[in-house]
Amino acid sequence: MNIGVITIFPEMFESILKSGIVAKAINNNLVSITFSNPRDFAEDNRKTIDEKVFGGGPGMLMMAPPLEKSLKFLKKKLGDDSLVVYVSPQGKKFNNVLSKKVVNNNKIILICGRYEGIDERFIETFVDEEWSIGDYVLTGGELASMVIIDSVTRFIPGALGDKCSVEEDSFENGLLDYPHYTKPRVYNGKAVPDILLNGNHEKILDWRQKQSLGRTWLRRPELLENLALTDKQEKLLSEFIEERKN
Numbered sequence: 001m002n003i004g005v006i007t008i009f010p011e012m013f014e015s016i017l018k019s020g021i022v023a024k025a026i027n028n029n030l031v032s033i034t035f036s037n038p039r040d041f042a043e044d045n046r047k048t049i050d051e052k053v054f055g056g057g058p059g060m061l062m063m064a065p066p067l068e069k070s071l072k073f074l075k076k077k078l079g080d081d082s083l084v085v086y087v088s089p090q091g092k093k094f095n096n097v098l099s100k101k102v103v104n105n106n107k108i109i110l111i112c113g114r115y116e117g118i119d120e121r122f123i124e125t126f127v128d129e130e131w132s133i134g135d136y137v138l139t140g141g142e143l144a145s146m147v148i149i150d151s152v153t154r155f156i157p158g159a160l161g162d163k164c165s166v167e168e169d170s171f172e173n174g175l176l177d178y179p180h181y182t183k184p185r186v187y188n189g190k191a192v193p194d195i196l197l198n199g200n201h202e203k204i205l206d207w208r209q210k211q212s213l214g215r216t217w218l219r220r221p222e223l224l225e226n227l228a229l230t231d232k233q234e235k236l237l238s239e240f241i242e243e244r245k246n
């Protein structure tokens with residue numbers, strides 16, 4: 001998997017390059033990340049990459065020409081068929097489905113906005129997709145790009161290590177996570193649920209599935225709308241709802 005990143009702050013990415021799953025995947029040659037800084041392609045010797053916004057208004061805007069040169073540089077390295085994504089608040093909501101799409105495409109170039117954003121004509125001419133990681137104000141697209149890179153890396157075969165694959169990934173079923181417990185067995189006067197200690201594997205799986213379904217129903221019911229629950233899942237969920245009434 002080859003990733004290109006256009007950013008005026010490449011040093012921000014050192015955190016994911018040095019530790020965690022992305023660093024490991026890079027070391028195992030499962031993923032490469034190539035950076036391009038528009039400042040290196042600015043035409044004038046003052047390295048101008050942003051200008052005032054036509055029509056007035058606060059702040060500055062990233063100019064198209066340095067972005068275009070940055071993109072051409074990365075396309076030469078990664079290939080012209082790379083998926084070009086502008087991470088932007090105007091984008092469609094990033095989720096696991098898009099994560100899988102990126103892995104299949106195998107080559108992606110992420111463009112990080114700064115200031116008020118980027119010249120619309122660059123988007124019209126070069127951008128394939130706009131993706132947003134959520135509805136809040138950020139100062140730049142870099143953190144969003146790192147979120148996307150972390151999420152995508154988990155789907156690269158082998159990135160999670162042979163211990164567990166993305167299929168078994170406990171977050172993979174589209175439901176919220178069930179509650180987890182570890183030592184000590186009693187903490188703050190609260191004991192671990194007995195079912196988890198009696199070792200009956202079948203009952204534990206049912207309990208976990210019921211908790212995941214119940215929590216999703218309580219906290220993020222809209223996630224259930226995209227899932228076709230099995231008869232067993234429906235039964236577990238209605239048991240959860242019933243038990244809550246009593």
Ligand SMILES: CC(C)(C)c1cccc(C(=O)NCC2(NC(=O)c3cccc4nocc34)CCCC2)c1
Binds near residue numbers: 114115135137141145
């Ligand atoms: C969402 C809403 C609150 C309504 C809103 C409306 C208008 C602008 C902004 C805003 O944050 N603009 C600033 C920038 N934001 C992002 O890049 C960004 C922000 C959020 C999620 C993202 N996912 O990817 C990139 C993302 C754009 C240019 C520099 C940073 C936010």
